[in-house]
Amino acid sequence: MVPLSYYLVLSAILFACGVLGFLLKRNIITIFMSIELMLNGVNLSFVAFASQWHALSGQIFVFFVMVVAAAEAAVGLAIIISVYRTRDTLNVDRVDLLKL
Amino acid sequence: MSFWIYTLVAVIKIALMLFVLLTAVAYIVWLERKVVGRIQNRWGPTRVGPFGLLQPAADGIKFILKEDLTPPHVYKPIFIAAPIIAVVFALTSIALIPFGNSVHILGYDIPLQITDVNTGLLIVLGITSMGVYGIALAGWSSNNKYSMLGSLRASAQMISYEISLGLSLIGVLVLAGTFSLRDIVQSQGGHFPGYIPHWNIFRGQIVAFFIYLTSAYAETNRIPFDLPEAETELVAGYHTEYSAMKFAMFFMAEYANMVTVACLATLLFLGGWNGPIFGPPLLQVLLPVLWFFLKVFVFIFIYIWVRGTMPRFRYDQLMAFGWKFLLPLALANLIITAFVVAVRA
Amino acid sequence: MHLALFLVFGIVCVAGAVNLLIQSHPIQSALSLIVVMASLAVEYLLLGAEFVAAVQVIVYAGAIMVLFVFVIMLLNAGEEERSQGSHIALLLGLPSLLLVGVLLAWSVTHHATDSVRVGSLYGDPRTIGKLLFTQYLLPFEITSLLILIAIMGAVVLASKPEVTPVGPASGLTTGKEK
Numbered sequence: 001m002v003p004l005s006y007y008l009v010l011s012a013i014l015f016a017c018g019v020l021g022f023l024l025k026r027n028i029i030t031i032f033m034s035i036e037l038m039l040n041g042v043n044l045s046f047v048a049f050a051s052q053w054h055a056l057s058g059q060i061f062v063f064f065v066m067v068v069a070a071a072e073a074a075v076g077l078a079i080i081i082s083v084y085r086t087r088d089t090l091n092v093d094r095v096d097l098l099k100l
Numbered sequence: 101m102s103f104w105i106y107t108l109v110a111v112i113k114i115a116l117m118l119f120v121l122l123t124a125v126a127y128i129v130w131l132e133r134k135v136v137g138r139i140q141n142r143w144g145p146t147r148v149g150p151f152g153l154l155q156p157a158a159d160g161i162k163f164i165l166k167e168d169l170t171p172p173h174v175y176k177p178i179f180i181a182a183p184i185i186a187v188v189f190a191l192t193s194i195a196l197i198p199f200g201n202s203v204h205i206l207g208y209d210i211p212l213q214i215t216d217v218n219t220g221l222l223i224v225l226g227i228t229s230m231g232v233y234g235i236a237l238a239g240w241s242s243n244n245k246y247s248m249l250g251s252l253r254a255s256a257q258m259i260s261y262e263i264s265l266g267l268s269l270i271g272v273l274v275l276a277g278t279f280s281l282r283d284i285v286q287s288q289g290g291h292f293p294g295y296i297p298h299w300n301i302f303r304g305q306i307v308a309f310f311i312y313l314t315s316a317y318a319e320t321n322r323i324p325f326d327l328p329e330a331e332t333e334l335v336a337g338y339h340t341e342y343s344a345m346k347f348a349m350f351f352m353a354e355y356a357n358m359v360t361v362a363c364l365a366t367l368l369f370l371g372g373w374n375g376p377i378f379g380p381p382l383l384q385v386l387l388p389v390l391w392f393f394l395k396v397f398v399f400i401f402i403y404i405w406v407r408g409t410m411p412r413f414r415y416d417q418l419m420a421f422g423w424k425f426l427l428p429l430a431l432a433n434l435i436i437t438a439f440v441v442a443v444r445a
Numbered sequence: 446m447h448l449a450l451f452l453v454f455g456i457v458c459v460a461g462a463v464n465l466l467i468q469s470h471p472i473q474s475a476l477s478l479i480v481v482m483a484s485l486a487v488e489y490l491l492l493g494a495e496f497v498a499a500v501q502v503i504v505y506a507g508a509i510m511v512l513f514v515f516v517i518m519l520l521n522a523g524e525e526e527r528s529q530g531s532h533i534a535l536l537l538g539l540p541s542l543l544l545v546g547v548l549l550a551w552s553v554t555h556h557a558t559d560s561v562r563v564g565s566l567y568g569d570p571r572t573i574g575k576l577l578f579t580q581y582l583l584p585f586e587i588t589s590l591l592i593l594i595a596i597m598g599a600v601v602l603a604s605k606p607e608v609t610p611v612g613p614a615s616g617l618t619t620g621k622e623k
Contacts, residue, residue, distance in 0.1 A: 001447060005553055007492070010458060013462070013549070014459075014481070017459075018462075020466055024466070026525055027525045029475075029516060030471050032513075033475060033478050034465070037462060040481065044489075047488075047489050050566060054566050055566075056566070056568060056576055057581075066501070066505060067588045067591070068588070069505070070504060070508070074598075075599050075602065077512055077513070077599070077603075078598065078602035078603040080516060081516065081519070090522055091525075091526060178476075217495075218495060219496060222499035223499055223502075226499055226502035226503045229502075229503050229507030230507050240472075240514075251518075256515075
């Protein structure tokens with residue numbers, strides 16, 4: 001059988017990779033994908049604890065996290081399209097002036 | 101059943117079903133050319149073998165021997181991976197389709213299905229929704245405006261009609277109470293008084309049946325919804341730059357998707373392998389499989405018939421139809437079915 | 446057996462996550478993320494959450510990532526440029542990474558005796574549906590409202606801005622165009 005801490009370590013590694021991607025990458029879309037990676041790591045934690053404590057509410061919370069991630073992805077990508085249309089770049093280092 | 105016998109039986113089943121599926125794909129192409137030819141008052145293939153029956157073999161040899169051209173400025177890794185993705189997901193969903201009851205061989209009880217999963221229907225829907233990637237990535241990696249537009253339109257169409265596809269199936273789920281495909285078929289056994297079979301299409305899901313059929317035509321990019329890949333529209337859309345074996349893979353993926361959709365329609369709406377069963381035990385094992393294949397054949401024939409008869413939708417008409425008509429209709433069907441089941445219980 | 450499956454798909458997950466960081470083209474990062482999500486679905490199956498695994502494939506890998514791939518295709522995102530490095534980041538970052546690694550290794554070797562058994566908790570659709578519609582009804586309805594707001598927001602944000610004519614041409618407009 002798999003010890004619980006193995007699942008938590010995997011979740012921590014995924015979350016750490018997400019944070020690294022968020023801080024180190026320069027493309028807006030890749031930064032956004034790192035956020036999704038962080039959310040996935042957290043989902044794994046939820047499901048692992050739900051299985052250990054025999055509480056289905058962990059799995060139900062995963063649904064809500066997924067729904068919020070979907071809504072956030074839709075609006076975030078629309079914002080990215082707007083930024084690309086006005087600034088004509090996808091590099092966050094170049095989007096640094098309030099006025100065009 | 102021990103682990104090794106289970107693995108051996110699974111490998112045999114996979115090999116057999118892959119062989120049957122690929123042969124079926126090849127001969128559905130033959131059937132389509134013959135039937136569409138007859139609808140258009142011409143013969144279809146007649147020269148290669150009797151009634152043109154060896155035409156798929158000739159086509160296969162042609163695809164293998166043709167020059168596999170990779171245009172210079174494509175994004176190579178994804179250009180090569182896209183048809184592979186399309187074919188893999190098209191062939192995988194056959195693993196969950198049950199063909200008949202269990203057979204008893206050598207004391208073992210072997211169900212005629214590669215795996216029977218409790219959430220079988222959800223997994224089939226998941227695999228079809230992953231099939232969008234083959235088309236989306238193919239058009240983008242081709243570095244060609246027509247391909248890009250065609251693939252964007254095709255993927256947008258597929259993800260829009262996935263919603264009404266799934267919603268139309270929930271009525272069936274409410275009636276059957278389970279996601280497992282085998283149990284859904286078994287809940288459709290028996291008869292109503294008056295010899296009407298207990299199929300879901302007669303249990304009030306006729307509207308869901310038509311929504312499912314229409315969404316399935318849009319999902320598999322067939323006429324009347326094949327604008328993204330029609331030759332007169334976008335220079336063949338997302339598979340413009342593909343030749344020989346890669347094009348054959350897209351072709352195979354499209355027809356394998358058709359087979360999967362037809363199998364799902366028979367399982368969920370027409371009672372699967374339920375039908376009159378009589379005779380000696382060998383016949384009793386083979387007859388359900390025969391009824392299953394007969395019903396799948398009827399669906400494929402309807403697919404081809406519609407292809408030969410109807411004109412195609414314009415893209416904005418297509419999207420408006422999916423979002424503004426089919427989606428509210430599927431929701432209404434779900435609400436009414438759930439209400440009736442709740443009142444009756 | 447379950448440990449072997451967990452390790453195989455765990456390594457695929459970590460490989461996908463690291464590949465997301467290493468690749469310079471966003472489409473490769475998107476494909477690695479899809480691989481991560483698919484192997485996470487298998488991990489959920491190992492934990493007995495079959496409905497969550499199916500929903501992960503249908504919603505996350507099959508719809509949200511399609512949206513990402515669309516946007517990458519539409520905006521024609523190219524390879525990334527290198528960012529300017531930072532000495533302080535290297536000075537503080539590498540030791541902290543080492544510290545986190547040591548903590549993870551410690552927690553793996555000193556784990557509690559509680560193991561997670563496959564099949565101990567069964568997340569089948571019927572039970573989850575019952576819970577979702579009775580005990581968690583309020584969050585369910587609120588998230589449906591959230592999706593509606595997100596749809597409206599996305600449509601408004603991504604629509605093309607209206608073109609207003611400037612200069613002498615504006616005086617010649619007949620007033621038919623808004």
